[in-house]
Amino acid sequence: MRFALxxxxxxxxxxxxxxxxxxxxxxxxxxxxxxxxxDGKRHVLSxxxxxxxxxxxxxxxxxxxxxxxxxxxxxxxPVMVADVRSPRERALADTGCQFLGVSWAPNGRxxxxxxxxxxxxxxxxxWFVNPDGSNFRQVLERxxxxxxxxxxxxxxxxxxxxxFSLDTHEWFDVGQGxxxxxxxxxRQIAYTHNNLVVVTPVHPGDDACAQSGIRGSSPSxxxxxRxxxxxxxxxxxxxxxxxxxxxxxxxxxxxxxxxTPLTPFVWSPKxRQIAYARAEPCSSGN
Numbered sequence: 001m002r003f004a005l006x007x008x009x010x011x012x013x014x015x016x017x018x019x020x021x022x023x024x025x026x027x028x029x030x031x032x033x034x035x036x037x038x039d040g041k042r043h044v045l046s047x048x049x050x051x052x053x054x055x056x057x058x059x060x061x062x063x064x065x066x067x068x069x070x071x072x073x074x075x076x077x078p079v080m081v082a083d084v085r086s087p088r089e090r091a092l093a094d095t096g097c098q099f100l101g102v103s104w105a106p107n108g109r110x111x112x113x114x115x116x117x118x119x120x121x122x123x124x125x126x127w128f129v130n131p132d133g134s135n136f137r138q139v140l141e142r143x144x145x146x147x148x149x150x151x152x153x154x155x156x157x158x159x160x161x162x163x164f165s166l167d168t169h170e171w172f173d174v175g176q177g178x179x180x181x182x183x184x185x186x187r188q189i190a191y192t193h194n195n196l197v198v199v200t201p202v203h204p205g206d207d208a209c210a211q212s213g214i215r216g217s218s219p220s221x222x223x224x225x226r227x228x229x230x231x232x233x234x235x236x237x238x239x240x241x242x243x244x245x246x247x248x249x250x251x252x253x254x255x256x257x258x259x260t261p262l263t264p265f266v267w268s269p270k271x272r273q274i275a276y277a278r279a280e281p282c283s284s285g286n
Contacts, residue, residue, distance in 0.1 A: 033064075033084050045085045054101050056146075057084075058131070059108040065092060067099045079113055081131070093129045093136050103146030104131075112146045112155060126155075126164075139169060149186045154202075156180040161191050163202060175200050179218050183209075183225050190219035190228055197230050197245075209247035216243060216252075222271040229267065229274055231259055242276055 031052065033045040052066035064082045078094035079102050093113060101114035113127040126140035147156040155164045161174040174180075177193035187206045190199045197219045199212035209228065216230035227244050232252075234241035240259040245252040258278040259265070265276035 031064075031082070046083060046087055048082045048087065048089055050080070050082065050089070054099070056102050056104040056111070058104050059106055063131070065102045065104060065111055067102055070098060079111075079129075090133075092131075092133050093127065095124075095127065097124055101146045103148060105148050105152040106150055107152040109152070112148070114146055139166075140164070147180050147182070149182050150184060151186050154186070156182065156189055161189060161200070163189075174202065181219050181221060183221050184223055185225055188225075190221060192217040192219065197228065199228070199247075210249040211245040211247055211252075214245055214252060220265065220267065222267050223269060224271050227271070229255075229265065231265075242274065244274070 031048045031050050033047075034042050035045055036042040050066065051069045052064075053069050055064055055066035057064050062084055064084060066080055066082065068077055068080065070077055077099055079092045079099055080089055081092045082089035092111070095115050097115040099113055099115055101112075103112045105111065108131065110128050110130060113129060115124045115127065124141070125138050127136065127138050129136040148154070149156070149163075153166050155166070156162070156174070157164065158178040158180065160176045161178075161180050162171050163174055164171055174189055175191065175193065175198060177191040177198060180189050180191045182189055186202065188199055188201055188208055190197060190209070192198070195215060195217055197211065197214050197216045199209040199219075201208050211228055214230075216232040219228050219230045221228055222244075225247070227246050229242065229244045230252075231240050232243050233239065234254070234257050239257055241257040242255045242259055242265060243252045244255055255274065256276065256278075259276060265274055267274055
């Protein structure tokens with residue numbers, strides 16, 4: 001019997017027409033969770049009348065923490081949690097400010113929240129909250145991107161690349177750049193600086209990947225930490241390609257073309273394949 005691995009899909013679409021406060025026809029956004037097997041079988045798990053613009057799936061894939069699209073004239077947008085396999089959803093946290101980011105720690109024990117600064121917000125910064133909504137606390141008075149280390153003990157930030165320790169609440173700088181990506185063992189960070197992939201040890205004295213400084217951006221470590229995938233322009237300034245380089249050194253290898261700066265790509269669990277979204281031109285009929 002062929003084993004069919006279930007894949008969770010989250011689809012955002014426009015649902016049936018609704019009516020707004022003025023009685024005009026409006027279309028409500030809908031988030032649908034579907035489970036799809038490799039043999040093509042699929043079924044709907046749940047539907048939620050939400051339009052998330054920032055979200056994070058729990059490590060066990062049972063819940064989705066999200067921030068709904070901001071509403072004109074409303075200053076705050078609470079962080080919500082929706083069940084993947086039921087219609088249940090609930091408010092998780094609210095500061096009275098606009099939330100910009102939400103990220104579930106890899107160990108599933110805490111979520112990090114980033115709130116904006118502004119004339120009407122006096123509680124902006126970095127916040128932590130437990131998945132059940134308890135122990136909601138502010139840990140920084142400034143916001144920070146939410147890039148967790150594999151062991152859930154550190155957060156990496158952009159511009160400059162800095163690391164925040166959850167144990168000591170102290171910062172230490174790593175380098176200048178953006179798009180930080182942790183190595184699987186948590187000892188190195190790869191990031192983009194001036195269209196170069198830079199690799200830096202988190203702690204002085206640790207070994208670093210030999211490929212630091214290669215041309216490219218948006219680095220992503222392989223699961224075994226031996227290679228780094230990244231994007232780079234191919235031929236001219238209008239085509240981006242997917243590349244991979246070995247941390248032992250040597251020439252990077254070209255894999256595929258047709259990506260965009262926002263094209264997602266992800267390693268398979270054993271590091272033997274990379275899945276990516278290909279950018280295709282739209283036809284006049286679409």
